[in-house]
Amino acid sequence: MTQAQVGVIGGSGLYEIEGISDIERVDIDTPFGRPSDQIVVGTLSGVRVAFLPRHGRGHRISPSELPAQANVWAMKMLGVTHLLSISAVGSLREEFRPRDIVIPDQILDRTKGVRPATFFGNGVVVHIAFAEPYCPELRQIVFEAASQTAAAQEIGVRVHNGGTMVVMEGPQFSTKAESYFHRQIGGDLIGMTALPEAKLAREAELCYTTVAMVTDYDCWHESEESVTVEMVVQNLLANVDVAKRILKTALPRIASAPRACGCDRALADAIITAREAIPPERAKTLKLLLGKYLG
Ligand SMILES: [Zn+2]
16 A cells, blocks of 8 residues: 555645646555545655545534544554644634634644544444644644744745644534533633544554634633634634645654654553454454554
8 A cells, every 4th residue: 555654634725736747646445434535645845645634525524523533543544753733713712814824732622522533442442642732843843844834935924833723513503502601611712623533643652732723712712703603714724834834844843853852652652452352353353553562
């Protein structure tokens, strides 16, 4: 199978990346079903990348319906070690203005438990560390690339290092009461897709980070009209071009950086089930992740 080093999952507004050469479109089947769409594997800025539009081309899949397990598993099958998420988000903080970019460092789960959020279970118990849901090393590389790209563009886009992403179920946007609540519990950004993707990336031992593109102030902001799809889409399209430039700057740095973060050994101390108690069928299904630990 064709291989890639860096995976990119594009969110709302990002369905294609121009400039990728040597393209191969791959249909992948996984033990968790099919990914959101074909994955485009090719070369961008000298790096082998695998690109997947999270919601499918034509934006067909709602956040609650995303095949996140298949998406992350497919990236792992392609040999991806670093996974970048590009995501449209609402802002819960005055200083995170629409069209700004945030590289978040924390997540608050406000989904409703309807999304399969682990590769394990059914005889294999894994409790993985998730105190830092985003890879600190990859975050820093992407933050620096984003800052430099935004500065070079001279378009007034600010890039913020850190922030807490609230993940809500949707697909409806928040009520005002919910928006105030999300601010009170410490949220800085609100989106619908960072989970379970970030959890699954950790279980797959991928470095993972998000480039969050602010499209609106959610509905807590008194001076703003309530969120409309039209407003969100306008800001989104303005930012998609910036996101693509950030990618082109970040990719060679990601590919050449030493990997000392530990993401590639995240499962080492997390598999609780005794090795001999793991059902052989499960070991076989999960070989892509567990193989190196089961010998
Ligand atoms: Zn990492």
